Structure formats: C-alpha cells, structure tokens
Amino acid sequence: xxxxxxxxxxxxxxSHRAGSAGVVMASLLGALILFAHDPANSSLFPxxxxxxxxxxxxxxxxxxxxxxxxxxxxxxxxxxxxxxxxVCLPVVAYWLVSCFLRAVNGRGLPSxxxxxxxxxxxxxxxVLFWVLRNVPHYPFSLLAQ
Amino acid sequence: MPIKFACVECNRLLQVKxxxxxxxxxxxxxxxxxxVPMPGTESAGEHSFGPAPPxxxxxxxxxxxxxxxxxxxxxPRAASQQAGGFAGxxxxxxxxxxxxxPNYLVQAIxxxxxxxxxxxxxxIVYAAQVNGQLATGNYRAAQASSNSARTWCxxxxxxxxxxxxxxxxxxxxxxxxxRM
Numbered sequence: 001x002x003x004x005x006x007x008x009x010x011x012x013x014x015s016h017r018a019g020s021a022g023v024v025m026a027s028l029l030g031a032l033i034l035f036a037h038d039p040a041n042s043s044l045f046p047x048x049x050x051x052x053x054x055x056x057x058x059x060x061x062x063x064x065x066x067x068x069x070x071x072x073x074x075x076x077x078x079x080x081x082x083x084x085x086x087v088c089l090p091v092v093a094y095w096l097v098s099c100f101l102r103a104v105n106g107r108g109l110p111s112x113x114x115x116x117x118x119x120x121x122x123x124x125x126x127v128l129f130w131v132l133r134n135v136p137h138y139p140f141s142l143l144a145q
Numbered sequence: 146m147p148i149k150f151a152c153v154e155c156n157r158l159l160q161v162k163x164x165x166x167x168x169x170x171x172x173x174x175x176x177x178x179x180x181v182p183m184p185g186t187e188s189a190g191e192h193s194f195g196p197a198p199p200x201x202x203x204x205x206x207x208x209x210x211x212x213x214x215x216x217x218x219x220x221p222r223a224a225s226q227q228a229g230g231f232a233g234x235x236x237x238x239x240x241x242x243x244x245x246x247p248n249y250l251v252q253a254i255x256x257x258x259x260x261x262x263x264x265x266x267x268x269i270v271y272a273a274q275v276n277g278q279l280a281t282g283n284y285r286a287a288q289a290s291s292n293s294a295r296t297w298c299x300x301x302x303x304x305x306x307x308x309x310x311x312x313x314x315x316x317x318x319x320x321x322x323x324r325m
Contacts, residue, residue: 006147007158007159007160007174008147008159008160008161009160009171009173010162010165012170012172012173013165013168013169013171013181014168014169014170014171016169046312047312050262058262059262060258060259060262063258063259084258085258088254091251092254092255094251111247113276113279114276116276119248119272119273122254122269123266123269123273126266127266130262
C-alpha cells in the first residue's frame with residue numbers, strides 16, 4: 001500500500017463560499033424586513049405552527065419579535081420576549097461573521113472547541129426553558145410573553 | 146511540500162497543497178467528506194511516511210489537545226505502543242488537528258429555534274458528540290458524528306420550511322375557501 005501514488009485532490013475541495021454568502025445575504029434581508037415590520041402587529045409573519053396546533057409555547061416563540069426589538073435597540077424588551085435567543089445571539093453572531101469572512105476570502109474564523117458538557121448543558125437549558133415557559137404560574141409566565 | 150493523507154474511509158492516499166489545510170475535501174474514490182489535516186501531521190490510515198513517528202506526536206501536541214486532555218490521551222497511546230508501535234493510534238486519529246471537524250452547533254441551535262425542535266435537538270446531541278470525540282482524539286468517530294449533525298440540520302431545516310409553507314398556504318387558502 002505504501003508505494004501507491006498520492007492523488008492530488010485540489011479539485012475535490014468542498015467550497016463553502018457560495019453557501020456562506022447565501023447565509024449572510026439571507027440574514028441581512030431578514031434583518032431588513034424585521035427592522036421595518038414588527039411581527040407583533042404584522043400579518044407578514046406566520047404564527048408558530050407548534051403554538052397554533054398545541055396552544056403551548058415552543059423554545060423559539062417570540063424570537064422574531066425579540067429580534068425586531070433588538071434591531072431597534074430595546075435590549076430589555078427583547079430579553080423579555082425570548083431570553084434564550086438573546087443568550088444564544090453571541091454564538092450566532094460569531095458564526096455569521098465567520099460566514100461573511102468565508103464568503104469574502106474563503107476562510108472563516110477559527111472554530112472554538114468547547115467541552116461537550118457545555119453543549120449538553122445548553123441542550124438542558126433549551127428543554128428546561130421549553131417546559132418552564134409553559135407553566136401557567138407567576139414567575140414562569142414571565143418567560144412566555 | 147504538499148500535505149499527504151489517507152482517506153478516513155477507504156485509505157486512498159490523497160494530497161493537496163499546504164494552503165488547503167483545515168478545508169473540507171471529498172475523496173474522489175469513495176465520496177467521503179473529510180477535513181485536510183494540518184501540515185506536519187502527514188499521517189493517516191495504514192500509510193507511514195514523512196518524519197519519524199515520535200516527531201508526529203510532538204507535532205500533534207502543538208495543537209493543544211495533549212495539553213487539554215492528558216488523562217484521556219494516556220491510555221490509547223500506551224495501548225497502541227503495545228499493539229505494535231504508532232500505526233494504531235495514527236489510523237485512529239488520522240492526523241487531524243482538533244478544530245478541523247465542524248460540529249454544526251450554530252446551525253443546530255437555529256434549527257431548534259426556527260424550524261423543527263425534535264430534529265434540531267438530535268442535531269445538538271450530535272454536535273456535542275463531535276466535541277466529545279475530538280477531545281478524546283477519536284477523529285474518525287467525530288467525522289461521522291459531524292456528518293450526522295449536518296444531515297439532521299438539513300432535515301430540520303427542510304422540515305421546518307415545508308411546515309411553514311403548508312402553514313402559510315393554509316393561512317391564505319382557508320379564508321378564501323370560507324368566503325366561497
């Protein structure tokens with residue numbers, strides 16, 4: 001096996017430039033639409049299917065309204081609509097910057113290797129948030145507005 | 146000096162220029178997508194070339210995972226030495242640097258929030274597995290988990306998209322039908 005000629009595979013490199021450019025464009029377009037229209041009183045945005053079918057809040061409910069508030073600088077209003085989204089936002093922002101750089105010069109930001117434990121913690125937080133915001137009593141009802 | 150490495154799946158010997166280290170590449174023989182190892186870790190599969198094996202170990206510690214996970218790394222190293230030198234651990238790790246394998250965590254989170262919660266949660270679990278396997282140096286398994294995470298992200302995204310389209314269609318159609 002050792003004397004096999006190595007095959008040059010430059011042609012087979014997977015390029016993520018087009019996909020990254022698409023992600024950045026779609027995000028900008030989405031941000032523009034969200035800035036102009038408040039999902040709280042606009043029929044432009046569909047209601048959450050999970051909420052419409054079950055009457056319960058999903059962990060993503062309120063994300064669009066929260067993003068609208070955030071784009072207008074209202075961090076507190078944004079946090080009250082969906083705290084999970086605001087907490088996850090720095091991670092998503094890092095990814096978007098990486099996508100932008102990859103679209104521009106073919107190489108994104110270095111990925112950060114966090115311990116697997118923290119990803120399971122995040123998963124637990126998401127599930128816990130999903131359950132707690134559906135408890136119809138005082139401190140928990142703050143999570144679902 | 147090009148980077149030479151073996152396909153993690155079919156062991157075909159591949160090479161690319163140094164500047165493509167860390168990029169994803171498709172094996173022309175079996176179609177497996179994998180990360181190009183960093184230069185200086187020119188070893189994978191059963192092939193042995195480049196510097197002497199101990200030098201390879203020094204190179205890998207430069208990427209920090211010997212420092213991060215000393216407890217996890219000691220047993221496999223000892224086992225591979227007993228089992229006939231460095232070939233065992235080399236074929237297991239494939240000479241990857243720890244940051245080469247994407248875990249699609251952000252995409253999984255976005256899918257969980259925007260698209261389809263059950264599939265998104267599966268993708269998050271696979272993302273956690275990627276990081277766990279990278280920490281213990283099991284790069285072949287990390288690559289497999291990475292591919293699964295990507296598949297579940299796409300499944301969640303397309304599922305959410307389809308649901309949303311049906312939903313919007315229902316929004317438009319039902320009032321129209323009720324007027325008739």
